[in-house]
Amino acid sequence: MTDKPLKTDRDLFALLDSLGIPHETTEHEAVFTVGESERLRGIIAGAHTKNLFLRDRKDRHFVVTAEEYATVDLKGLHRILDASGRLSFGKPETMWHYLGVTPGSVTVFSAINDIASQVTFVLDEGLMRYDRITGHPLRNTATTSVGRDDLIRFLKATGHTPLVLKVAD
Template identity: 30%
Template structure:
């Protein structure tokens, strides 16, 4: 795997959803580094990518309430275990579960294994609430997929929080997860 600055020169064979991410980041003037790789749809597969990007890839979980009326994108360190019981009281929601692929595609235009904060650019009606574990915000960079799981990006955390999120009209809720 190689590390590249910015978007791929040749976009042949790349999905439209991936190209839209590069277009969005470039329009916002957000610098990023990128690596291309085989399908990486598990945290284990992301370990090698972490080394190339020199960043910890975020674990991104797409969650919903029992009624399937409230949806959440949770960003947390990839090496931290997720314990569902830690979250509901912090966000004022009842029991949470993983949302279906149907909602993931409808709201974020992403399929399982490629869930990423970048998908919020497709959530123009703000169906999805972004939750970020406080430990993610401590890092200088965030590693994420550009809405496909065959590339990964390294973006400054500050650029995600201060430029990207306001541009896509999303706020964030900071949560504290211990993984215990």
């Protein structure tokens, strides 16, 4: 459990509004995987994403966001990120503590809950060719779409300068 007040989807939308970032959210049944979310194609505009919550040997944490069907080589990713040793998936309790989300809801938008900047956010270069990018608004029962450049502005407003790197094929 976290000792800080967690931001909700309403807080996220209020921050996006205060930054002048247009956003569109579609409610849907809970989805936990890319496969489960396939039924939403054509309904929600933008590049659909997969998000990985990872940690290295020195307990540094990363959220890696890539286009949903991109292949991320977890065995070599540590070299690209200059991480300490191979990466593994972060623990659910750590995810909750830093990001205020549970497995299946990991999202680039969870940066709003990482007030101490304990997590490095990584956006795949290939994802950045899309005009609009989607992510869960801190819960997996909705999907929010924002502009690519607006996503960067959002991350910077939360105190995170994202790394834009080629992490997927």
